[in-house]
Amino acid sequence: MTTTELTAPQAETKTTTDGRPGRRRVLGAGKQLHAGPVTYVVLTVFALVSLAPLVWTAMAASRNNERLAQSPPPLWFGGNLFKNLEAAWEQAGLGTAMVNSTIVAGTITVGTVVFSTLAGFAFAKLRFKFSGLLLLLTIGTMMIPPQLAVVPLYLWMSDLGWSNQLQTVILPTLVSAFGTFFMRQYLLQALPSELIEAARVDGANSLRVVWHVVFPAARPAMAVLGLLTFVMAWNDFLWPIIALNQQEPTVQVALNALGTGYIPDQAVIMAGALLGTLPLLIAFLLFGKQIVGGIMQGAIKG
Amino acid sequence: MTSSKQALAHPATSADAAPGSQPGAARGAQGRGTPPQDPGSWRSRMYRWDMKASPYAFIAPFFIVFGAFGLVPLLYTAWYSLHNVQLSGLDHQTWAGLDNYKNLLSSEFFWNALGNTFTIGVISTVPQLLMAIGIAHLLNYRLRGSTVWRVVMLTPYATSVAAATLVFTLLYSWDGGMINWLLHFVGVDPINWRESDWGGQFAVSSIVIWRWTGYNALIYLAAMQAIPTDLYESAALDGAGRWQQFRHVTIPMLRPTILFTVVVSTIGATQLFGEPLLFGGVSGSKGGSAHQYQTLGLYMYDQGWNIGNLGKASAIAWTMFLILLIIAAINLLITRRLRKSQ
Numbered sequence: 001m002t003t004t005e006l007t008a009p010q011a012e013t014k015t016t017t018d019g020r021p022g023r024r025r026v027l028g029a030g031k032q033l034h035a036g037p038v039t040y041v042v043l044t045v046f047a048l049v050s051l052a053p054l055v056w057t058a059m060a061a062s063r064n065n066e067r068l069a070q071s072p073p074p075l076w077f078g079g080n081l082f083k084n085l086e087a088a089w090e091q092a093g094l095g096t097a098m099v100n101s102t103i104v105a106g107t108i109t110v111g112t113v114v115f116s117t118l119a120g121f122a123f124a125k126l127r128f129k130f131s132g133l134l135l136l137l138t139i140g141t142m143m144i145p146p147q148l149a150v151v152p153l154y155l156w157m158s159d160l161g162w163s164n165q166l167q168t169v170i171l172p173t174l175v176s177a178f179g180t181f182f183m184r185q186y187l188l189q190a191l192p193s194e195l196i197e198a199a200r201v202d203g204a205n206s207l208r209v210v211w212h213v214v215f216p217a218a219r220p221a222m223a224v225l226g227l228l229t230f231v232m233a234w235n236d237f238l239w240p241i242i243a244l245n246q247q248e249p250t251v252q253v254a255l256n257a258l259g260t261g262y263i264p265d266q267a268v269i270m271a272g273a274l275l276g277t278l279p280l281l282i283a284f285l286l287f288g289k290q291i292v293g294g295i296m297q298g299a300i301k302g
Numbered sequence: 303m304t305s306s307k308q309a310l311a312h313p314a315t316s317a318d319a320a321p322g323s324q325p326g327a328a329r330g331a332q333g334r335g336t337p338p339q340d341p342g343s344w345r346s347r348m349y350r351w352d353m354k355a356s357p358y359a360f361i362a363p364f365f366i367v368f369g370a371f372g373l374v375p376l377l378y379t380a381w382y383s384l385h386n387v388q389l390s391g392l393d394h395q396t397w398a399g400l401d402n403y404k405n406l407l408s409s410e411f412f413w414n415a416l417g418n419t420f421t422i423g424v425i426s427t428v429p430q431l432l433m434a435i436g437i438a439h440l441l442n443y444r445l446r447g448s449t450v451w452r453v454v455m456l457t458p459y460a461t462s463v464a465a466a467t468l469v470f471t472l473l474y475s476w477d478g479g480m481i482n483w484l485l486h487f488v489g490v491d492p493i494n495w496r497e498s499d500w501g502g503q504f505a506v507s508s509i510v511i512w513r514w515t516g517y518n519a520l521i522y523l524a525a526m527q528a529i530p531t532d533l534y535e536s537a538a539l540d541g542a543g544r545w546q547q548f549r550h551v552t553i554p555m556l557r558p559t560i561l562f563t564v565v566v567s568t569i570g571a572t573q574l575f576g577e578p579l580l581f582g583g584v585s586g587s588k589g590g591s592a593h594q595y596q597t598l599g600l601y602m603y604d605q606g607w608n609i610g611n612l613g614k615a616s617a618i619a620w621t622m623f624l625i626l627l628i629i630a631a632i633n634l635l636i637t638r639r640l641r642k643s644q
Contacts, residue, residue, distance in 0.1 A: 033544075035443035043440050046433075047454045050516060054457065056480070057469045068472065073480045115367075118360040128357035134365075141368055145573050145626060147602060147619045149375035151382055151612050155392060156375075172371035175364045205349070206356035235462035237576040238599070242607060255464035259471070259580045266472055273465040280460040288453035295456070295517065296524035 120183025224294030423571030
């Protein structure tokens with residue numbers, strides 16, 4: 001037993017490629033057999049299936065409508081990419097849509113991260129009446145589907161004169177039960193209670209504790225939650241489509257309008273799909289590792 | 303508060319004295335962090351109030367926002383489902399009793415949507431989770447560039463429903479579409495995916511599968527990496543090969559995670575909306591020209607915002623919720639059974 005205990009941490013640093021701090025679990029070091037050629041072949045097939053539709057979108061977006069209707073479908077790039085991107089940008093109003101989506105997803109991300117960290121800290125480290133029950137309630141809310149709120153929200157937002165305004169989309173999504181639970185699980189381990197006590201002894205009030213102790217300790221998890229929230233908020237579909245119209249669309253609403261037929265040009269539609277996905281694809285190139293780590297971390301602990 | 307002794311030892315502590323000047327030794331002696339003020343002072347009363355109130359202040363944003371935009375609407379949806387609410391005349395809401403529900407249960411489109419939701423849910427969830435377990439198992443080997451593989455598998459997750467569906471719609475188009483072109487190599491005649499009954503359902507499911515397989519694979523991978531090594535070692539000592547280890551160690555240890563993903567995917571499938579909406583193109587909210595892939599989510603949207611019957615849309619929403627609750631209850635039963643049998 002001693003030998004496995006001694007070798008385990010080494011193996012952990014080798015296998016934990018996603019750089020998560022504070023994981024004490026031994027990552028099944030001994031059983032990790034080296035992958036054989038068959039594994040690589042099968043994984044390559046799946047990787048191609050994952051990437052091919054996106055690469056092909058770029059090819060289709062660089063062609064013209066007539067070419068796309070012919071068989072065989074284009075298997076390489078044409079010369080119309082920038083023309084189509086420009087057309088999609090103008091015809092679908094993607095400029096406004098990008099700005100709107102950035103505002104919506106950005107605000108939701110900041111709100112979710114801050115509120116989740118505060119609530120997660122309270123549930124992880126503070127003692128108060130009914131905390132167990134309230135935590136259970138928080139987790140329970142994840143079961144409620146968003147469809148259930150849509151009709152009244154639509155009616156109220158119309159009453160307030162808020163239809164087609166961005167706050168209509170932002171407000172209902174500003175907090176997250178998953179985020180709260182995610183931060184709680186992280187802070188349970190990552191924030192030593194002694195640190196809070198030390199700050200208390202120094203006379204810090206709760207806000208100072210949050211600012212000087214909790215936020216710094218939570219930073220890695222806040223970053224991951226932020227990325228996950230941004231992806232989700234950027235891709236949200238149901239409520240934005242009901243709440244917003246074509247004057248103030250998010251990217252998804254604009255893409256929906258492209259798809260439901262008032263532009264018959266398939267190459268332009270593909271250019272629009274490409275543009276709508278591009279910001280997240282870039283985020284994925286930059287932060288893919290962290291997003292992967294966040295999903296795996298959330299999965300283990302959730 | 304136990305600070306009285308200490309506060310007496312430091313009577314000089316006043317509002318303007320820096321609290322940080324307390325001797326560090328106080329920490330060790332005191333154990334729990336209590337500041338050194340006189341319990342009656344304004345400062346320590348503030349402190350106690352802060353200790354009591356701040357947890358509630360920290361969790362308040364979640365409960366206020368969720369209450370206002372989640373829980374209260376949930377109840378109002380029930381209320382509206384018992385009324386006649388039309389998009390065209392929002393001020394005229396009249397009591398309708400259970401009419402919306404009766405109307406729903408006697409509508410062939412409701413049953414059609416329910417059936418579609420079920421079939422699309424099954425043919426999208428089952429292959430998706432099976433493939434995800436397989437991929438996770440492969441990713442769990444020691445791989446060169448393991449992070450790159452994981453990121454690549456997750457890329458579809460970054461693609462929105464709208465973008466993915468637009469692309470797949472073109473891939474599935476009848477003439478000149480990539481899928482039909484590939485099928486002709488294996489001797490299959492072109493399939494009219496959009497118009498045919500099962501073709502549309504298959505196409506819609508494939509979009510779901512494409513977007514979520516990698517995500518589920520990562521969840522399984524996380525669970526696989528948490529399985530203790532000794533289990534595999536003792537299985538290997540007993541002469542179990544790789545496949546037997548997978549069947550008799552990995553799968554049983556994954557059972558809670560599998561149940562978790564089944565629940566999450568079921569919830570997702572019940573709410574399926576964006577994929578059939580966009581795949582249908584102009585007849586999107588109908589779920590295709592003959593309602594071939596109109597799901598419950600889509601049916602609700604169609605009744606509410608296309609036809610304009612918000613009362614009925616509310617009834618559909620609550621029916622969906624009840625179905626989810628039934629599924630959750632069945633799940634709970636299965637989990638209990640599994641636990642007992644173990």
